[in-house]
Amino acid sequence: MPSVNSVATAYSKTAKLATVPAGLAAGAISGVACFLAFPPADLWFLAPVVLIPLALHFSVATKGAVAVAAAAFGLTFNGLLLYWIRLFGAAPYIALTIVQTLWIVLALQLGVLMRDRMPERVQFLALPLVFLLQEFARSRLPWGGFAWGGLGYTQASNIYGLKLAAYTGVWGLSFIVALMNSLVAYSILHHRSRRQITLVGVALLSLVLFPGMLPVPAPDGQKARIAMIQGNVPENTLDPNEDDEIVVENHVRLTDQLAGNGPDLVVWPEGAFDQDPLKRPDFEQELLSAVKRNDAHFLVGAILGSGATKDLRNSSLFLNPQGRVEGVYTKQRLVPFGEWVPLRRFLQPLVPALNRIPVDQTPGTESTVFRIPQGSFASVICYESTYPDLVRSMVQKGARMLVVSTNFSSFDRSAASAQHIAFSQLRAAEQRMWVAHTSISGISAVVDPEGRVLQTTPLFEPAVLTPTVQFASTTTPYARLGDWFPMAAILAVAAFLIPPLLRRDHRIEAAGPR
Numbered sequence: 001m002p003s004v005n006s007v008a009t010a011y012s013k014t015a016k017l018a019t020v021p022a023g024l025a026a027g028a029i030s031g032v033a034c035f036l037a038f039p040p041a042d043l044w045f046l047a048p049v050v051l052i053p054l055a056l057h058f059s060v061a062t063k064g065a066v067a068v069a070a071a072a073f074g075l076t077f078n079g080l081l082l083y084w085i086r087l088f089g090a091a092p093y094i095a096l097t098i099v100q101t102l103w104i105v106l107a108l109q110l111g112v113l114m115r116d117r118m119p120e121r122v123q124f125l126a127l128p129l130v131f132l133l134q135e136f137a138r139s140r141l142p143w144g145g146f147a148w149g150g151l152g153y154t155q156a157s158n159i160y161g162l163k164l165a166a167y168t169g170v171w172g173l174s175f176i177v178a179l180m181n182s183l184v185a186y187s188i189l190h191h192r193s194r195r196q197i198t199l200v201g202v203a204l205l206s207l208v209l210f211p212g213m214l215p216v217p218a219p220d221g222q223k224a225r226i227a228m229i230q231g232n233v234p235e236n237t238l239d240p241n242e243d244d245e246i247v248v249e250n251h252v253r254l255t256d257q258l259a260g261n262g263p264d265l266v267v268w269p270e271g272a273f274d275q276d277p278l279k280r281p282d283f284e285q286e287l288l289s290a291v292k293r294n295d296a297h298f299l300v301g302a303i304l305g306s307g308a309t310k311d312l313r314n315s316s317l318f319l320n321p322q323g324r325v326e327g328v329y330t331k332q333r334l335v336p337f338g339e340w341v342p343l344r345r346f347l348q349p350l351v352p353a354l355n356r357i358p359v360d361q362t363p364g365t366e367s368t369v370f371r372i373p374q375g376s377f378a379s380v381i382c383y384e385s386t387y388p389d390l391v392r393s394m395v396q397k398g399a400r401m402l403v404v405s406t407n408f409s410s411f412d413r414s415a416a417s418a419q420h421i422a423f424s425q426l427r428a429a430e431q432r433m434w435v436a437h438t439s440i441s442g443i444s445a446v447v448d449p450e451g452r453v454l455q456t457t458p459l460f461e462p463a464v465l466t467p468t469v470q471f472a473s474t475t476t477p478y479a480r481l482g483d484w485f486p487m488a489a490i491l492a493v494a495a496f497l498i499p500p501l502l503r504r505d506h507r508i509e510a511a512g513p514r
Contacts, residue, residue, distance in 0.1 A: 028073070033050035039418035051127075069108075070105040074101025112126075123186070127178060129492055151178055152171065155177065157425075163216050171489075173426075176207050226467055227258050230439060232250055235412070268298065291319050292321070327368060330364030400473065403436045408440075408441065443459060
């Protein structure tokens with residue numbers, strides 16, 4: 001039994017942790033530390049400890065104090081992580097930072113309700129459960145969601161731990177990272193015996209070792225050689241359309257250097273044609289000539305349609321070696337305020353920057369799978385790689401290799417491109433498939449089925465990558481089961497919240513009117 005002095009000391013420490021100033025400090029410290037776990041610093045190994053100050057405060061403070069700490073964390077973390085949004089103006093940067101922060105505040109308020117209704121011995125589960133739920137919710141809402149900053153993506157370079165993604169998707173990694181932080185905080189607050197500290201240590205070690213022990217499939221299908229063309233665009237422009245001819249010529253010139261090397265698939269990324277090549281004869285001729293000279297299948301990023309008819313579609317054209325279009329995939333998940341404007345009538349008069357997007361693009365309605373003789377693959381267009389469920393739908397339709405086609409030229413030399421590659425690493429690990437992450441201005445990257453980045457290109461330099469990839473012949477548990485892990489978390493939260501509320505209502509009813 002703890003002594004009176006030890007109890008008094010613990011109470012004093014707890015009281016100090018629970019104050020509003022302590023919450024502000026805890027949130028800000030955790031926000032900075034969490035940012036450092038992502039590119040550009042990319043100190044991913046810090047992730048299991050970055051939330052400890054916030055978790056300590058969350059464990060002992062009132063709802064109001066926790067809300068302040070959550071706001072401090074969210075504003076600090078998202079304000080640092082998403083600094084590159086400022087290239088489009090202060091308004092979108094501030095708005096996105098606030099929306100992302102509100103999710104965290106709401107989640108931790110729900111977490112306090114859970115904490116106060118849970119037995120003390122399992123209260124360490126409250127924070128990781130609600131943190132996972134807010135990541136899952138904000139990856140869908142509002143307007144399709146925004147998944148940037150998910151804790152699981154800090155582990156993109158943790159090849160040992162990425163095996164878990166093949167079973168749970170990125171969600172399992174997010175939960176484990178948050179759980180490790182919460183367990184450390186719990187042990188700091190409740191270190192009442194050596195036995196308890198030992199149990200926490202064993203739990204932490206298990207969380208580190210368990211993912212690496214999981215069996216995962218490896219591709220054993222046919223091999224194919226891919227040519228990933230980074231044609232490049234002029235730097236420091238928010239409107240690559242100004243230099244369409246230069247961009248097309250860059251891709252043609254780099255592709256012609258492949259002649260005689262026999263790639264099975266040539267990829268020109270998103271933005272290669274910012275005008276419809278099927279409606280502009282000179283572009284169509286450039287494309288068809290390049291295809292026939294190289295005698296290969298081509299996957300080409302192109303804007304189809306025209307603003308005049310309001311049928312703009314961000315698409316990937318798939319051409320056979322004879323130059324015939326065999327298939328088209330149109331981007332399904334469009335970037336809000338980038339490719340379409342929600343609440344346009346209300347917002348456009350208030351935010352002049354939205355005039356850069358005069359016409360909303362039209363989203364695609366189905367996943368498409370293309371086939372070359374060596375196997376089937378899917379085209380994932382830029383922002384879509386942040387959606388594990390969308391990529392999973394392509395795998396369910398038969399894709400056994402993934403091409404992520406991107407255009408991050410508008411984000412200059414910021415960390416946005418490096419942060420984006422982490423999404424491709426997680427999609428590779430979830431599906432255990434090769435990913436050819438092809439960017440028009442960099443960073444392009446070859447990602448193997450374990451999530452390792454094998455090759456990269458510099459920013460704003462013409463470059464070609466020619467990896468040999470191997471098609472998968474089977475699928476992972478995550479591909480078959482989908483987002484079962486966050487669904488289980490929702491049930492767990494309900495199980496902790498609802499029974500105490502029902503018991504309370506029953507006691508009030510039994511007591512009768514007073």
